Amino acid sequence: MMKTSENIHPDKQQGLDIEEKLWTPGAITAAKALEEGGYLFETERAAILLQPVTEQIIRVKLMTAQELSFKTTIAVQQDVFCSVEGELVETEEAYHVKLPAASAVIHKHNACVDLYNQDGELVSSDVGLYSSARGKYGCRKQNEKDSHIYGLGEKTSFLDKAGEKYDMWNSDVFDPHVPEIECLYVSIPFFIHFNYDKAPYGIFLDNPGRTSFDFRSSEESYSFEVQSGELDYYFILGNTVKDIVSRYSSLTGRMDLPPAWAIGYHQSRYSYMSQDEVIALAHTFKEKQIPVDAIHLDIHYMDEYRVFTFDPIRFPQPRKMIEELNELGIRIVTIVDPGVKKDPDYKQYQAGILNDYFCKKLEGDLFFGDVWPGTSAFPDFTEEEIRQWWGEQHQYYTELGIHGIWNDMNEPAVFNTTKTMDLDVVHRNDGDPKTHGELHNLYGMLMSMATQQGLKQQLSGNRPFVLTRAGYAGVQKYAATWTGDNRSFWEHLAMSIPMVLNLGLSGQPFAGPDIGGFAHHASPELLARWTQAGVFFPYCRNHSVIDSIRQEPWAFGEEIEAICQSYIRMRYQFLPYIYTQFYEAHKTGLPIMRPLLLEYADDRNVYNLCDQFLVGTDLLVAPILRPSTTARAVYLPEGEWVDYWSGERYEGGKNILADAPLERLPLYIRAGAVVPNMISDAWKPQLNEEAAIKHIVYAATKGSQIKSQWYEDDANTYDYEQGSYNLLQFSTSFEQNSMSIDVSYVAKNLTKQRESIKVEIKELLFTPSQVMMYEHDVVGQCEWSYNAETRSIELVLPNHFDHAHITIS
């Protein structure tokens, strides 16, 4: 819509909202340590609960109601709460809560909280708690001009959110994904405050209604506020940004390991229209020797868009189709939307009505909304029994051999003026009824939770895969997310990097955009460049909208096909490395795809660097993000980096100019890091205990030790939860004329072990004449061969060691 001058009418400009706030909690009138743990400060007009969750996580809850409640939303892991010893000390001015690793000072006259860390450093200070006339509670805290803000989930714009203002309200935004858009599909009300001169901290505002974060209106302070419900937030302390991310993920949960097939290449289209088309597509991948693990079926597979059905004309024999694909090692992922068609002859609609499973208004009327199937009812996923029922319905898919489900439209999106469910729907919420307005951002995540739990029960030990468009804090426990309806714009290729980086910093490591862009029309060059970048994202799917130009890897002729093929193959080559990063995410909550900021927080050059990224710690990817471009600046951080293509070595801490003809993605490997590669000529290499793995190391010149690890398990079952996995750690060090590698198993529990571990060291700076292998000081045997032309040495370590030390000189 065209805008006029009216858009900048003076009455629309708001002053600093702090002046407009009418309400404050007032002065503290009483304070006490609670038996249940935590401290309660009664004020003139409210009460504030300060509850240590762990030594490094402190919860602050503003209570305006009468009764004290410790209740959290479902996003919070109840098992993180531990009893933290503390002491409440009163002085003339304030109350001091002294905890083992932090202390809080609550000022008597205004109930403002100052938080100090272990070292006695002031980490954060309140300007004040407030409420607007309409009862939106908020908190304003001090800020500094040179602070940086990261996280906030799935947002447009760049990595650093300082100076931005966002809302959290899960929204179906087909258009436009531009910096001005304040909400997208996923809402994660969590951010990291980072300042070079100060200790970082995180704030998680646990409120699934509409919330707002304002880092724009003032330079000295920022604010966050809730539209409804309680102001309930968690302070997360730490020495590093990594600490904050990891602790935030302990609070909202960490992902399970996905099955290997879920991290391979996925192909999608709105829609593959018939079973014949799907089968032909699968065979084309094989003929063209382009690996693919999953093909997605968008809404046209259904019978008039009824979920849990197949269209009898387009897909008359789904079982046969799925079996044929399974023989090729390709899985089907079917889309499932929340809307259940109003149709008295339809099983799920009947059951939902008879059992009272659909969302209702306070007055008792069902909520009906228009979506693909026409008038539809929506399951109330806030109730456990209903989630259980929804999960069970997936037997329809699992019995056909489907292991993966794609949840779309679960913001929920509704074709009406508000674009979502009516706000006066009252969710049952397991005995604690709340309006849709209060729980909106949870709806999609709870749908994925139901889906994942149902699949898990049905897949007899195989890991399911769930992909969701909407989510809230903690979504990582249930599903991967894709970033919704982007477009085939170069700008959206560029924006996908900070978006997925910030999702990773917000606890969701498993994410990716539609490769090639969803809406609009991909160009040959865009598809090539997007595929090059996309294969290094945690989630890797090519998807495009109905009526857009085709963008399968071969859609633009041989040259582009060859590029797409080689990069998709490269994803499989690096899959053992990528999978190890998934393990890391599962264990620690740290992201797979990382901004340089996470690893090099002392380097002021990287605070908003987001046209390049790291995968784990050892791969640096610097994609081309503009058309007709064959070179770009790449910032290499501290350390030594090797150009993947030329083997050229660079000392980091500077920009270099990378050569990037269309077929080349600028890619750098950290020198000295041991990177597991899957070596295979197979059309679709399989990641499992039998995969042919070669560990590749680019020699470094420096003496410093570089540590790496390699995780493996069966990549398909939950046996790893019982300890059935291998974890091998490497440490390399380099001298002028020698080098050594320390290899030790932290866990070596797989039943079938490889005969040998193969390691190749490339770009050696000396000519080796001797290789010694020691196992606990005993000299062992190790085969080796040196290729003088490529200056690389290959080692074959007989795999009966727990700990081996190899020296090459």
Ligand code: MIG
């Ligand atoms: O656009 O199911 O974001 O991936 O192809 C309306 C059809 C609904 C939106 C999803 C998109 C999917 C499409 N859906």
